[in-house]
Amino acid sequence: MKIIKKRLPLIVLTALLPLGAQAATDDAQKFHQLFEDNCASCHGSDHGGFLAPALNSETLKGRSPTALRTIIMTGSFDTLMPPFYGRLNDDQIRGLVKHLQTTPKLPNPEWTIDDIKKSIKVYVSDESTLPAKPTYDIDNIDNVIGVAARGKYGRGEGSKAVFINSTTHKVIGEVPTGTAAHIIDYNPANPRWAYVKTDTAEIYKVDLYSMQAVRSVKTGYNGPGLGVSRDGKYIMAGSFVPHNAVILDADTLEPLKTFELEGIDPDGKQVSSDSGMVIGTPADDIFAIALENAGQVWVVDLKDGFPVTRITDVGRHLHDAFLTHGGQKLMIASYDDSIVAAIDLKERKIIKKLEAGCVPHVGGGSAVVVDGRTLGFGTNFGDCDKTVVSVWDLDKMEVVKQIPVSGGTESPAAHANAPYVAVDIISKDRRARTVQLIDKKTLEVVKTLDVGGHAYFPEYSADGKFLYVSAGYSGDEVVVYDSTSLEKVASISMESPAGIFSHGRVRYMTRGLSPDEFANAAQGAK
Amino acid sequence: MKLIFAGVLALLSAASANAASIYAGQVRAAAVCSQCHGITVPSAEAPFPSLAGRDADYLQTALKQYRDKTRKSDIMNAIAGSLSDADIAHVAAYYASLKP
Numbered sequence: 031m032k033i034i035k036k037r038l039p040l041i042v043l044t045a046l047l048p049l050g051a052q053a054a055t056d057d058a059q060k061f062h063q064l065f066e067d068n069c070a071s072c073h074g075s076d077h078g079g080f081l082a083p084a085l086n087s088e089t090l091k092g093r094s095p096t097a098l099r100t101i102i103m104t105g106s107f108d109t110l111m112p113p114f115y116g117r118l119n120d121d122q123i124r125g126l127v128k129h130l131q132t133t134p135k136l137p138n139p140e141w142t143i144d145d146i147k148k149s150i151k152v153y154v155s156d157e158s159t160l161p162a163k164p165t166y167d168i169d170n171i172d173n174v175i176g177v178a179a180r181g182k183y184g185r186g187e188g189s190k191a192v193f194i195n196s197t198t199h200k201v202i203g204e205v206p207t208g209t210a211a212h213i214i215d216y217n218p219a220n221p222r223w224a225y226v227k228t229d230t231a232e233i234y235k236v237d238l239y240s241m242q243a244v245r246s247v248k249t250g251y252n253g254p255g256l257g258v259s260r261d262g263k264y265i266m267a268g269s270f271v272p273h274n275a276v277i278l279d280a281d282t283l284e285p286l287k288t289f290e291l292e293g294i295d296p297d298g299k300q301v302s303s304d305s306g307m308v309i310g311t312p313a314d315d316i317f318a319i320a321l322e323n324a325g326q327v328w329v330v331d332l333k334d335g336f337p338v339t340r341i342t343d344v345g346r347h348l349h350d351a352f353l354t355h356g357g358q359k360l361m362i363a364s365y366d367d368s369i370v371a372a373i374d375l376k377e378r379k380i381i382k383k384l385e386a387g388c389v390p391h392v393g394g395g396s397a398v399v400v401d402g403r404t405l406g407f408g409t410n411f412g413d414c415d416k417t418v419v420s421v422w423d424l425d426k427m428e429v430v431k432q433i434p435v436s437g438g439t440e441s442p443a444a445h446a447n448a449p450y451v452a453v454d455i456i457s458k459d460r461r462a463r464t465v466q467l468i469d470k471k472t473l474e475v476v477k478t479l480d481v482g483g484h485a486y487f488p489e490y491s492a493d494g495k496f497l498y499v500s501a502g503y504s505g506d507e508v509v510v511y512d513s514t515s516l517e518k519v520a521s522i523s524m525e526s527p528a529g530i531f532s533h534g535r536v537r538y539m540t541r542g543l544s545p546d547e548f549a550n551a552a553q554g555a556k
Numbered sequence: 557m558k559l560i561f562a563g564v565l566a567l568l569s570a571a572s573a574n575a576a577s578i579y580a581g582q583v584r585a586a587a588v589c590s591q592c593h594g595i596t597v598p599s600a601e602a603p604f605p606s607l608a609g610r611d612a613d614y615l616q617t618a619l620k621q622y623r624d625k626t627r628k629s630d631i632m633n634a635i636a637g638s639l640s641d642a643d644i645a646h647v648a649a650y651y652a653s654l655k656p
Contacts, residue, residue, distance in 0.1 A: 103631065105591045113592045115631050116603035182599030463586075482586075483595075504590040506597060525599050 061129035071184045071209045071229040075251045076136040076271050086135045098127045108458045112182045138272045141250050146285040149248035164239045166202045171221040172492040173197050174533040178211035180526040185209045188525030191226040196491035199510050199520035203241025212254050214531040219262025227256045247283040249276050257308035266317040268305020275305050287336045293324035296343045307350045311357035320348040339378045344371045352395020352540045354424045363390040372427050382427045388414035393441025398542035400470050407451050412438030431473050437461045441487050444542030447494030448513040454486040481509050492534030500527035581650025584643050612652035619644045
């Protein structure tokens with residue numbers, strides 16, 4: 031589920047668009063609604079693209095309407111694009127194609143703090159009525175694994191967060207999310223709360239004990255950014271559309287402050303920016319947020335007024351990141367520079383930029399201690415001749431090795447108790463069915479698993495005994511392997527599963543690190 | 557003795573032909589069918605029927621009817637038209653082998 035949205039000259043386009051150009055005919059409105067209801071969660075409400083390509087008069091110029099109609103009817107093989115045959119009739123499909131080929135990219139729509147406030151929905155008004163402990167059998171809540179099931183159409187009945195007991199591999203709860211679930215984060219201070227963010231930027235506060243949503247809020251139109259503060263009191267969410275971020279009260283989901291994401295990019299241009307990753311750290315009462323297009327990382331202090339420290343010139347088109355060294359260091363990927371920048375969150379400055387393969391996408395990131403060294407593993411889309419996974423020594427901040435793998439990769443998984451680091455191969459052919467395993471010690475690929483579907487987002491269970499992998503796209507299951515023998519032990523059926531998030535992450539901070547190290551580091555930082 | 561040996565051989569080759577066709581069917585189904593019909597189940601939101609666990613002969617007959625257009629469906633006539641007899645046998649064997 032590669033997020034392909036590229037830099038958009040938004041300000042320019044907004045200025046060029048005459049006011050009222052969209053107030054066209056009833057027909058245009060009808061097809062805009064059809065687009066909103068079926069396409070926008072992936073292609074962007076502004077026609078600017080998100081998980082899927084931008085669809086507007088510019089990007090579709092010269093494309094054959096017949097070919098476009100065919101793609102809409104049958105879906106597109108090896109992508110998340112589903113078949114709309116039978117869901118939309120021929121007139122609707124023809125009309126949509128015409129509408130898309132004549133509609134320019136729209137200005138960034140507004141979504142203000144008032145809109146956010148008004149969007150709050152309360153499903154359980156009195157939380158004291160919730161059960162005091164899990165209503166299902168589980169030894170340790172860290173054994174909960176959440177899967178973002180997208181649903182084939184990115185919306186509807188198939189779209190939900192599915193929670194699994196990772197010792198029995200049985201589903202213990204399902205929370206419907208309306209549109210595709212994208213990110214699941216857990217409250218580090220109170221084990222009962224999870225937060226699920228959808229492709230359309232709703233955040234559901236989920237009670238893991240009773241497996242239901244208690245509240246929701248819509249923070250924007252789209253964008254995956256979501257983080258929870260170490261004290262569990264705040265959530266921060268960032269959007270692609272519009273270009274802003276918001277800090278919410280983690281309890282009530284009330285918005286406390288919004289931030290307009292803009293700044294001077296590494297090339298000296300003032301730009302309005304998508305939000306990249308948002309992360310809370312066990313080391314401090316802060317959030318770090320990446321401004322994708324501005325190439326900046328902002329550190330927001332969780333105190334009166336939520337002041338911002340801007341770290342500039344981090345890289346071109348930033349995206350995702352992971353923490354290391356007790357959460358004091360942040361490793362953030364820059365797509366266009368093909369580097370990962372190491373940032374000291376205490377000093378609030380760049381430590382070093384490390385080589386990271388082609389178009390690095392670190393996913394949740396992975397770091398693991400091997401023979402006394404803390405090694406970080408970096409995946410990348412590999413949009414060039416060389417497909418490698420980068421290994422960095424995170425103490426010395428240097429490249430240890432670039433391990434050849436069979437294709438582009440999107441997300442690594444490691445665990446202190448598991449012998450292998452798993453990476454998902456995403457190249458668009460048969461390789462997409464596979465996950466490769468790297469031996470932690472020899473740093474070489476030792477095995478390729480044929481998972482099926484479009485296999486991605488590997489994740490270890492909290493105890494490290496099992497490896498979970500989504501067989502996504504047309505695949506419709508999550509497959510579980512024994513992490514040492516690599517034998518398949520279970521399969522869990524769901525529609526278009528994507529990201530997998532272990533509750534253990536609240537103890538490991540970054541997948542692969544030991545909880546002891548985490549606890550000590552958090553202690554030392556106080 | 558010879559007869560038994562021939563019998564074993566026949567069994568072996570039948571078994572391996574069968575295994576091969578399910579594997580080939582899996583590859584073909586992933587590329588051609590599963591986008592709409594899913595693997596074990598189609599989407600809850602999709603108007604397409606489930607194929608997992610259906611009778612292999614029924615699936616073969618239906619696909620051949622779609623291919624020669626004795627059974628009408630604009631989309632299935634087009635899709636089945638791209639399948640060879642072997643493809644149809646493999647895909648039918650694969651879906652028949654799955655638990656719905």
